[in-house]
Amino acid sequence: DAGVTQSPTHLIKTRGQHVTLRCSPISGHKSVSWYQQVLGQGPQFIFQYYEKEERGRGNFPDRFSARQFPNYSSELNVNALLLGDSALYLCASSPGPTGYEQYFGPGTRLTVT
Amino acid sequence: AQSVTQLGSHVSVSEGALVLLRCNYSSSVPPYLFWYVQYPNQGLQLLLKYTSAATLVKGINGFEAEFKKSETSFHLTKPSAHMSDAAEYFCAVRVQTGANNLFFGTGTRLTVIP
Numbered sequence: 208d209a210g211v212t213q214s215p216t217h218l219i220k221t222r223g224q225h226v227t228l229r230c231s232p233i234s235g236h237k238s239v240s241w242y243q244q245v246l247g248q249g250p251q252f253i254f255q256y257y258e259k260e261e262r263g264r265g266n267f268p269d270r271f272s273a274r275q276f277p278n279y280s281s282e283l284n285v286n287a288l289l290l291g292d293s294a295l296y297l298c299a300s301s302p303g304p305t306g307y308e309q310y311f312g313p314g315t316r317l318t319v320t
Numbered sequence: 321a322q323s324v325t326q327l328g329s330h331v332s333v334s335e336g337a338l339v340l341l342r343c344n345y346s347s348s349v350p351p352y353l354f355w356y357v358q359y360p361n362q363g364l365q366l367l368l369k370y371t372s373a374a375t376l377v378k379g380i381n382g383f384e385a386e387f388k389k390s391e392t393s394f395h396l397t398k399p400s401a402h403m404s405d406a407a408e409y410f411c412a413v414r415v416q417t418g419a420n421n422l423f424f425g426t427g428t429r430l431t432v433i434p
Contacts, residue, residue, distance in 0.1 A: 211363070240421060249410050249424030250364070263421050297363055305420055311356075311363040 209234070211300050211312035219318045220288050228283045228315045232300030238262070239281040240309060241273055242297040250297055256281055257304040285317075293319045322347040324394075324411045326425035334433045339383075339398040341428045343411030346392065353394040354412040354422065355385055364410065370394060381405070406432045 212231045220226050232239050238257040242250035252265040256275035270286045279300075285292055295316050299309035327342040345351055352371050356364040368379025375387045385396045394411060408429050412422040 238420075242422075242424075247426075249412075249426050250422075251424070252421035255420050265421065299364075308366065308369065309422065310366070313361075313363040 211298055211310055213296075213298050213312040213315050215315060216313070217316045217318075219320060221320055222288055222290060224288050225284065225286050226288060226317060228285075228296050228298075228317070230281045230283070230298030230300075230312060232279050232281070232298075233310055236300035236302050236310075237279050238301045238304055239275055239279065240299045240301070241281070241283045242299065242311075243267070244295040244297055244314070246294070253283070262304060288319045290319050293317060322349075322351060322413050322423050324353075324413050324423060324425040326409075326411050326428050328428055329426065330429045330431065332431040332433055333401045335403060336400050339396070339401045339405065339430065341396040341409050341411075341430065343385075343394045343396065343425060344392050345394060345411075345413045347413060351413045353385075353387060354414075355379065355383070355394075355396050356410045356412060356424075358408040358410065358427075360407075367396070367409075401430075401432045403432050403434060406430055 214229045240255040241253040244250040254273045255263040259275045273283045275281045295314040297314045298312045301309045323346045325344045354369045355367040368377045370377050370387045378384045383398045408427045410427045411425040414422050
């Protein structure tokens with residue numbers, strides 16, 4: 208079975224631009240969570256979605272938004288990019304709403320110049 | 321609030337030596353605890369998890385961890401290091417009810433010396 212997939216693998220954006228990152232969960236998983244991992248640090252929670260509803264939000268500004276589609280895939284959107292948004296963005300899926308056991312994708316490396 | 325502290329951002333061991341990576345947690349309610357491994361340019365892979373059953377948890381690749389409530393610790397060990405164990409290791413905690421997200425430590429980079 209395929210694991211969590213994310214696209215694109217890498218991208219480079221300029222300050223002030225907008226970016227959309229995509230995630231497809233493991234087949235049968237209905238929950239998707241997004242994490243930001245800045246170089247040299249552990250991942251930080253951004254959002255969790257279950258059945259297309261937001262279930263949790265971390266301490267991130269409103270420039271960050273996400274949504275989940277009927278097929279349980281998800282998008283993370285970041286507006287007005289800042290240099291500090293440069294990071295590895297990880298998507299994790301889990302079978303149910305509790306996010307009890309989360310399976311991570313390979314991540315999208317975002318560089319903001 | 322819940323958090324984890326990983327003592328030692330870098331650990332070096334010789335091939336065949338014991339691996340010990342330290343993690344202490346803080347949680348006002350019973351926690352679930354996890355260890356993840358991250359290889360260069362990859363995502364996170366779950367090594368093992370504690371879910372309030374057995375306090376000694378065995379994971380993949382020969383790793384294990386022991387939950388010690390009195391010490392609020394969940395240290396990761398492996399009896400004999402392999403070169404392939406070189407990676408970044410993250411300890412994470414989440415509460416058993418309420419918020420579903422994981423709180424990660426800052427990570428420990430393990431180097432294995434041949």
